[in-house]
Amino acid sequence: MGGFVVSTMWLDHWDGLRQDCWRSESQIHLFRADVQDRLRGMVQERMPGGFVLRGAQGTGKRELVRAAFEHADSGIAPVWVSGSRYGSEKSYGAIQFLLTGLPDAQLNSPLAVFGHLKSHFELCAPKAVVIVEHLGLIDPLTTAVLSQLVSNGLVRLILLEEVIDEMPQDLAVLVRMGTIEMIHLDSLTLKEARTEISLMLGLGVSYLTSFHLWRYCAGSSEVLRAVVSDCQNAQAFESTDRFAALKQRALPIGLHTEHYVQSRIQQLSSDQRAILDSVAIRGELAESTGTSSQAVDFLVSRELLDRQGKKWSIPNPAIAHTIASWQGLPAFNATELPEDGPCQQAVAQRERLLPEHAIKFQNGQDSQNAAPSCTGQTTEAFEVFSVRPELEPATEHKAEQGNEHLIMLELLLEESRMHEAEKVIIELRPNGRKRLWEDLDHCQQHLALALIALYSVRVNDQDTARALVGAILADVVHEAQSHQAVRYTIRWCMGRTVRALISACLALRDWGQCRNLIQMVLDGAVDDHRLLTFAETAHALLLAIAGNEAKARDIGQPLRLQLAQTGTIADLRLVDAMINGVALADNESADAPNPAMDTSTNSCGRIGIDMCVGQLLSNRVHSRMVSELSQWAETRGEKLLASLLLAQQICQGDFHLTSRLVALQHGFEHPMANSLRMLALGVDNADTTAITAQLGRLIELGFVSLALGAEAGVYGMLNAGQMRQLARSAGSFLAKIQPSSAGSDTFASLASLTVLTEREKVVASAAAMGLSNQEIAKQASVSVRTVEGHLYQVYSKLGISKRADLKLHAGVGGK
Known part of the structure; x- marks a missing residue:
């Protein structure tokens, strides 16, 4: 099995990923930790000039600056200059408090004002820092004199600027000259949100917990702080001594969130308020406003309004829910809007065609009182699929049939039914009898390729798997320059594709690509909490494989705590397998999963091959399981897993299994297959030099468990120098x-x-x-x-x- 899967057969009939499915762009962008380092450098007088901290409202510019000075030991008390409608109408209105000693008659002389401020700031040691906010409401004379003070090295300047504001000419010149550095502050990444939530709670949280809060706040730092405070007051967190999780996905609306929303909308006109009220409830503009383009444009520029298809929405769900709550009505849910694009239509169709019992299995909606066999459920689904009458060759029916093939391929791979998965792949082949491939839309095709790559690596055809994974990820995963950050946007249709790619890269031991994919998901590139759960589990697994079990524990345990509150049984099984596999859970903890799960071969099929391979890589597969599990894997067609488990048994002394190991490598010439063949030959010939060399190659490929063995089996044949070589x-x-x-x-x-x-x-x-x-x-x-x-x-x-x-x-x- 596997010989028919030739990568060029598929890639010659594929046009590559579309940018609307997977988009990446490099931006000149600093993460908040980097911004804090720059600000602390200014406080400690390492950096002259100053910064323009530019970002949309709610990105937390003021809080970052305050934190830099609150934690400083330099004794600097910054001078805050804030623009206002009153101050903008008066010369030097924003800095009147600095000019109290200057006679009124000299206020009309810019030279006199500069001389007065120069005398004031020359006495400051260390050099003063002036922080300016609401720049658009500061008069031109004030910006001119501040620019002169910076140019003469008398003060350092921090400008807090909204993205929509136009910078005054005097200050723009300083930016062009490099005297002042422009820093773009974007919305919070998911990773940054997780850090901020953990600091507020004083407890660790999972990416999944952070995702619910981060998405609700639309990445706004200020809204996030308000919402977390309201959750604390409402006792919405389930906590242990080290970790916290949300008790439910629905978040409370409290005084902190209401206060923030009120501050955002209090300066709006009545027409603008009416628009927001209507959009928050119905997703439509208020008829009474006559859809004033000026009012709409203003709200859009302030990121208070957005359009999705034919409907309008408030981009920040927290703001939308708060405004709706003031009217005593539920908020309009923009996430339920029908999508017009082919990506969303394909995903929606896939869900509709999936049989009801298969949907329940896939979403983990098993009974809490019983754990029915997933194998039985999938068997029933496959039987329904296989006995279905032949569809007519009409285009719409053929597209529907191709979609059903993808559904069944996912389920069969999940159940480790590789022989039946092979039959589905054969029917999907380009230029096949039913021509199903040609009628798959673009999104269905990239999912099919990812699933075929996952199938290929599991049947030990690593060359095909690497070619397919490389083709899908070509030109979309790349490194950023040192001063830039790569931002990825992944459409919903890519969720299952990315999951299959992570599994394939994990099995291929392509650690770099695997980490890139996981990090994309953990940065919030795709709005899919199921994929996020999978990626966070894989992230913990990779850390444990690298030997860092403490960090893996800090990821695995809060994730399980969150899933125990709001997750599905299928998600819990996935995380439990990882926790058991890398020994992250404390056996005495009430949160520790059931250790019996590791002894079930059905469990391994249910959770997917990637976690089983991860268990082996982490040296956590119990010895009593190896024989039974290898037979199960071989019967199921899981050649990769069977090969690795047989190698483990041979190393422990079951030398009679070498012929089975060699048979599984038939037809494959990749490095792992060659090393396994040579290992078996070395064992048959009692050649310790060959055994050491091949074990070393397998260990360097990632199978670290082969480095550790008792004084039995092949390890008893090796001398101390050869054991050190494995080490x-x-x-x-x-x-x-x-x-x-x-x-x-x-x-x-x-x-x-x-x-x-x-x-x-x-x-x-x-x-x-x-x-x-x-x-x-x-x-x-x-x-x-x-x-x-x-x-x-x-x-x-x-x-x-x-x-x-x-x-x-x-x-x-x-x-």
Whole structure:
């Protein structure tokens, strides 16, 4: 199985991803942490000139600046200058409080005003910082004198500017000259929102929890703070000693949110208010306004109004729900609008055609009291599909039939029914008898290719899988320049495609591409909470594979807490498999999942192959499961999983399985298949050199569990030097996979794979924490020479040559 899947057969009949499905753009954009660093640098007098902090209303510009000065030890008290309607009508109206000592007769002399301010600011040590907001309401003479003060190095300036405002000419010149740096502050990313929520609550939260709040606030920092405060007051969070989750998706409307909304709309005219009231309830403009274009344009420019198709909406759901609540009515739900584009129509059609019992299985709507066999449900669905009368060759019927094939392919892959999945793929082939491929729309085609890639890697056809994944992701996943951020926008139709791609990349051990895809989803590129749950689970799994179980725990446990409140059974099973697989849950915790789930082969089919491969990569598959699970995988056609499990058994001493392992590699020439073949040959010939070399190659491909073994099986055949060689391969892999996410507990995980003695672990951990040899010797009550000897053994086993490399392995390098 798998030989018929030739990547060119599919790619020759595919036109590539459309930009409306998956769009990426590089923007000159700093994340909030970077902005805070710049502002702190100004406070500490490392940066002259100043900044223009430019962003839409609600992006939290004022709070960022306040935080920079509140946490500073420099003693600087910034001077706040705020524009107003009154001040804009009077010369130097915004800075009258700085001119109290200047005679009124001299207020008409710009030179006298500058001289007075110069004398004032020359006395300031350190150099004063002037913060200007509401720039559009400040008179030209004030902006001119402030520009002169900056040009003469007397003050540093921070301008808080709305995106819609036009900068005065004097200040624009300073920006062009580079005296003042322009910083664009965009709305919160999902990651930034998660950080902000955690800081407010003092507890860890999942990306899923953050997603519900972030989407409700439309990425507005100010609205997010108001909503979280209202949730706290309404006791809407379920909390443990370390984590928090929302009790329900419906969020309360409290005083903080109402106060913010009131501040946003209090300056609006009656016509503008009437428009918002009508749109909040009905999604339509108020008839009484006569759809005044001036009023509408003003609201659109302030991001208070947006148009979707034939309907209008308020882009920020929190504002919309608050305005509707004041009228005692439910808010108009813009997310339920029918989409006119082919992407949304295809997804909607796919859901309609899915049999009801299959929809329940896919969405996890199983009974709380019983856990019926998913295999049985899918069997029934497949039987309904297979006995369906042949459809007429009319275009609309053929498109519908192709859609049904995609539905069944997803379900069959979920159930690890690879032989039946192969039959569906054969019918989808370009130029096939039914010509189903030609009648799939564009969105159906990219989903089909992603599913075929996932199928291919699971039947061990890695060449086809890599070609298909590479073609789908060509020119859409790229690195940004150092001063830019890549922003991705992924349409809803791409949700299932991205999930299949993440699974395929995980199975292919394409860590870079896998991390890119996961990060896109965690940045909020696609509005799909099911995909977000999957990506967050995979993110925790990758961290655990890299040896950083502490960070993985901080992701896995709050995610499960949120799913226990608002998730589905299917989502809980997915997360439980990951938690069990990488041993993240505390066995004594009430939140720990049922350990019996790991012993069920049906469970592995139900949750998907990617988590099973992840369990193996993390060395968490229990030995008593391996034999039963390998037989199950082989029967199901899961050649990749069966191959890896057989290799595990052979390494533990079941040498009679080598012929089965070789048979599974028949017809494949990729590196993993070749290494498995050569490993089996080495075992048959008792060739320890070949065994060590092939195990090392497999470990460097990501199968780190093969580096650890008791003194039995092939490991009993290897000498100490060969075991150290395997340890070095494991160290090389762990240092490469995700060094930026390494944590202080990484070394402990690595040490367990490198057969360090207990004394070597103690000495290595102390050295990684920065202790000198003399300090280690004093703490351990041994000689310095003994410490040096232990470190020599550690360096040899880890394949490193200096202390800095040891710190990298320990995850504390550079700190």
